[in-house]
Amino acid sequence: MKVANEASLISIGDLSKRAGVAASTLRFYEDKQLIQSIRQQGQRRHYARDVLRRVAFIRAAQTAGLTLEDIQQTLAALPDQRTPTKRDWEKMSASWQPLIQQRIDALTALRDQLNSCIGCGCLSLKSCALYNPGDIAANKGSGARYLAGDRPPSAVCAVSGKKSPSK
Ligand code: FES
CATH class of the missing domain: 1.10.1660.10 (Multidrug-efflux Transporter Regulator; Chain: A; Domain 2)
Known part of the structure; x- marks a missing residue:
């Protein structure tokens, strides 16, 4: 140099x-x-x-x-x-932008979803029955599918009971 x-x-x-x-x-x-x-x-x-x-x-x-x-x-x-x-x-x-965006999305999902059903297969929360009945997330692969970016076919709000379209 x-x-x-x-x-x-x-x-x-x-x-x-x-x-x-x-x-x-x-x-x-x-x-x-x-x-x-x-x-x-x-x-x-x-x-x-x-x-x-x-x-x-x-x-x-x-x-x-x-x-x-x-x-x-x-x-x-x-x-x-x-x-x-x-x-x-x-x-x-x-x-690096796509990789950094991927990390931001993963961290955002972690922040926003960790208190609710993440599709990990545990079925231990009341909301699992709404978001992941019978562990349907397992059909998408291993791991916490809703943290990995997959969404339930239609998300049902645990508070309002309203359905929202899948993303
Ligand atoms: S939190 Fe594990 S399946 Fe819902």
Whole structure:
């Protein structure tokens, strides 16, 4: 990696402090080729300042549930010889939108449905008789089908008794 201005380089300690990531984690990221340091003879690792954004991106991607391999593949599309532009980041992150949306949908379903029948097969709640009579959800596959995105053929509101069309 070429760096035009050495004064803009930061030490691993400064990077660690600013990014809120342990130096050992930064070395791990470097071993995995997610970030790259610059080492002059006999000196410690230094990093271009834009590595801070890479580290923030890696952390956010990990939080979103992406694997290091996913992240590595995506980061490989960034230019090596210059600081990535806003456009570079936009292009790179666009491929993650469907996966992130899937996670948001799953978490939203978890938040909204965990207190009611989730189609897991337990039939332990009163509402199971309305939403999952006789464990009909099992026909769709294993696991908690209504958390996985499947819907009952017609949902009956446990409070009002009204039927709503399946989605
Ligand atoms: S909560 Fe398990 S089947 Fe309804």
